[in-house]
Amino acid sequence: MSCQNFSMNNNSPTARNAAYYTEAAPILVAVDCIILGYDDDRLKLLSFKRKVEPFQNEWSVIGSFVNPSESVDDAAVRVLEEYTGLQNIFMEPLGCYGAVDRDPGARVISQAFFALIRLDEKEVQTVETHQAHWFDLSAVPKLILDHNQMVSDTLEKLYRKARYRPIGFELLPEKFSIPQLQNLYETIYGRTLDRRNFRKKILSMDILDKLDEKNKSSSRKGAFLYRFNQSRYQEMAEKGFDFEM
Amino acid sequence: MSCQNFSMNNNSPTARNAAYYTEAAPILVAVDCIILGYDDDRLKLLSFKRKVEPFQNEWSVIGSFVNPSESVDDAAVRVLEEYTGLQNIFMEPLGCYGAVDRDPGARVISQAFFALIRLDEKEVQTVETHQAHWFDLSAVPKLILDHNQMVSDTLEKLYRKARYRPIGFELLPEKFSIPQLQNLYETIYGRTLDRRNFRKKILSMDILDKLDEKNKSSSRKGAFLYRFNQSRYQEMAEKGFDFEM
DNA sequence: AAAAATAAGCGTTATTTTTACACTTGCACA
DNA sequence: TGTGCAAGTGTAAAAATAACGCTTATTTTT
Numbered sequence: 001m002s003c004q005n006f007s008m009n010n011n012s013p014t015a016r017n018a019a020y021y022t023e024a025a026p027i028l029v030a031v032d033c034i035i036l037g038y039d040d041d042r043l044k045l046l047s048f049k050r051k052v053e054p055f056q057n058e059w060s061v062i063g064s065f066v067n068p069s070e071s072v073d074d075a076a077v078r079v080l081e082e083y084t085g086l087q088n089i090f091m092e093p094l095g096c097y098g099a100v101d102r103d104p105g106a107r108v109i110s111q112a113f114f115a116l117i118r119l120d121e122k123e124v125q126t127v128e129t130h131q132a133h134w135f136d137l138s139a140v141p142k143l144i145l146d147h148n149q150m151v152s153d154t155l156e157k158l159y160r161k162a163r164y165r166p167i168g169f170e171l172l173p174e175k176f177s178i179p180q181l182q183n184l185y186e187t188i189y190g191r192t193l194d195r196r197n198f199r200k201k202i203l204s205m206d207i208l209d210k211l212d213e214k215n216k217s218s219s220r221k222g223a224f225l226y227r228f229n230q231s232r233y234q235e236m237a238e239k240g241f242d243f244e245m
Numbered sequence: 246m247s248c249q250n251f252s253m254n255n256n257s258p259t260a261r262n263a264a265y266y267t268e269a270a271p272i273l274v275a276v277d278c279i280i281l282g283y284d285d286d287r288l289k290l291l292s293f294k295r296k297v298e299p300f301q302n303e304w305s306v307i308g309s310f311v312n313p314s315e316s317v318d319d320a321a322v323r324v325l326e327e328y329t330g331l332q333n334i335f336m337e338p339l340g341c342y343g344a345v346d347r348d349p350g351a352r353v354i355s356q357a358f359f360a361l362i363r364l365d366e367k368e369v370q371t372v373e374t375h376q377a378h379w380f381d382l383s384a385v386p387k388l389i390l391d392h393n394q395m396v397s398d399t400l401e402k403l404y405r406k407a408r409y410r411p412i413g414f415e416l417l418p419e420k421f422s423i424p425q426l427q428n429l430y431e432t433i434y435g436r437t438l439d440r441r442n443f444r445k446k447i448l449s450m451d452i453l454d455k456l457d458e459k460n461k462s463s464s465r466k467g468a469f470l471y472r473f474n475q476s477r478y479q480e481m482a483e484k485g486f487d488f489e490m
Numbered sequence: 491a492a493a494a495a496t497a498a499g500c501g502t503t504a505t506t507t508t509t510a511c512a513c514t515t516g517c518a519c520a
Numbered sequence: 521t522g523t524g525c526a527a528g529t530g531t532a533a534a535a536a537t538a539a540c541g542c543t544t545a546t547t548t549t550t
Contacts (some may be wrong), residue, residue, distance in 0.1 A: 019297075020297045020298065020299075020350070021273065021350050021351045021353075024273050024310035025310070025312065025313045026271030026272060026273055026274075027271060027272065027273070027274045027311060027313070028266065028269050028271055028272070029271075029272045029274060029343075029354055052264075052265045053265065054265075065269035065270070066272060066343070066354075067270065068270045068272070068345075068352055069345065070345065071343050071344045071345050072341055072343025072344075072354055073343065075343075093340055093341060095338055096317055096338060096341055096356045098274075098311070098316050098317025098318060098320075098356065099316045099317075100313075100314065100315065100316050105265070105266050106266045107313055108266075109274055109311075109317055109356075111341045111343065111354075111356075160409075177498090178498085178499090179497080179498070194538070194539075194540085195497095195498085195499085196499080196500075196501085196539090196540085197537075197538065197539085199498095199499075199500085200500095200501095200537095201536095201537090216546085218497075219496065219497040219498065219545095219546080219547095220495080220496055220497065220498090220545070220546040220547045220548085221496075221497055221498050221499085221544070221545040221546050221547090222497090222498080222545075222546075223497080223498060223499090224498085224499090242487075242489070244487070244537090422527090423527085423528090424526080424527070439509075439510075439511090440526095440527085440528085441510090441511085441528085441529075441530085442508075442509070442510085444527095444528075444529090445529095446508090461517085461518095463526075464516095464517085464518095464525065464526040464527065465516075465517045465518045465519080465524080465525060465526070465527095466515070466516045466517055466518090466525075466526060466527050466528085467516080467517075467526090467527080468526080468527060468528090469527085469528090489508095
């Protein structure tokens with residue numbers, strides 16, 4: 001089982017003739033992208049109705065095979081843009097899913113990524129053209145292949161990551177209130193946090209710029225909106241910090 | 246550029262005929278394994294002189310193509326055993342290295358793993374039969390392809406991981422003294438730690454069983470040996486903890 | 491128009507954790 | 521027998537975290 005006409009992007013005789021390469025069995029390589037968003041005080045997963053066989057019309061996360069001309073990371077960026085129209089999105093590698101029979105159609109390994117996006121109005125359009133749906137994370141349906149596993153691995157990773165990176169901001173709109181931010185952390189951590197201590201800690205990090213506007217959607221008094229301070233945020237993200245709460 | 250005779254492990258007509266699979270370009274998939282050990286108060290990297298072209302006789306970490314009949318994880322375990330004879334070793338996925346031209350010989354993506362091993366006498370034999378060498382991490386030579394990158398990513402990961410998992414034990418012999426353990430952490434963290442506070446913290450975690458023996462190799466007084474308590478250790482490893490120091 | 495309800499926001503105290511630091515012990519070797 | 525060297529112990533100050541009560545702004549109800 002070999003594949004002689006597989007592309008080589010180097011023509012040195014040594015490399016081309018190396019039995020080392022020609023004896024290896026090629027495998028299909030895919031990327032899959034777990035997209036999380038936060039809306040209506042809930043963490044949500046973006047899923048798509050698959051358009052092709054096999055598993056046509058079943059729910060799945062977005063994915064694609066990796067093209068010979070693109071890196072694995074680039075493939076993930078491409079896929080994300082194809083389905084959501086979004087660029088410059090927070091995305092991180094999640095892991096490699098490489099079980100022999102994970103895909104009954106062929107031997108396919110998948111490098112999974114997870115992306116966090118801000119749910120503004122723009123996205124929604126793109127979503128609708130692709131038969132996509134935002135599922136509340138507590139009500140994710142059966143997805144094809146090992147995609148449910150990818151989703152739970154993403155949550156696990158998000159949970160860990162939130163402790164040492166101010167990751168929450170990737171999910172919130174540009175302007176948000178402290179109670180909104182707290183709610184997000186409570187969702188990720190799966191437990192309630194003390195209002196006063198949360199505020200104190202997040203403000204002491206000095207990554208928030210207070211605005212003069214208020215958001216009145218969730219209370220009578222209204223909560224002041226904040227925006228995060230890009231440069232301070234970068235600093236914190238790089239050096240890491242402790243956000244255990 | 247396609248590869249029609251690529252193996253399928255499912256014969257359902259739907260799957261076999263799916264253009265979805267047959268149009269995808271297979272890619273070579275490799276695993277690479279970054280093996281770290283700790284000896285003589287130093288973190289070391291296990292490297293091998295590559296036996297095949299291209300890059301014959303250059304230094305590299307161990308690796309192999311993934312066989313159609315094995316999972317990616319299994320391939321990593323196989324490789325580790327082939328080269329070191331060791332089984333049941335701590336090993337974790339490091340990441341996917343998928344740049345288009347990372348390997349001039351062919352389009353190869355590599356899923357890297359890192360393994361931590363305890364350096365007893367046994368290993369050394371296996372190492373010698375494979376033209377291998379333990380390099381002090383401060384003196385790692387130029388390795389082939391992107392293997393140097395993999396090594397530095399491993400160190401980064403080890404550094405982060407050590408903060409919330411008692412990972413150090415994977416590297417020490419069964420019996421070790423507290424100063425030895427401290428030295429390991431100092432090596433990973435790249436800075437010195439306070440003797441008294443280190444001891445206090447590690448003992449308070451209650452994962453160490455004190456033995457009656459002493460290790461006299463590094464001082465006249467001799468340091469008591471400890472062994473880690475498997476069950477307590479597991480608990481800690483699962484729930485995570487904070488070992489910032 | 492006053493009262494009730496609701497969530498935002500602020501400040502203090504108690505507790506725990508972390509940091510800093512100095513002296514004593516056991517043993518080998520001179 | 522005493523000197524050197526790393527192992528080992530205790531304590532106090534500082535910082536971070538956790539717990540908790542009251543006030544404020546606004547809308548809804550009476």
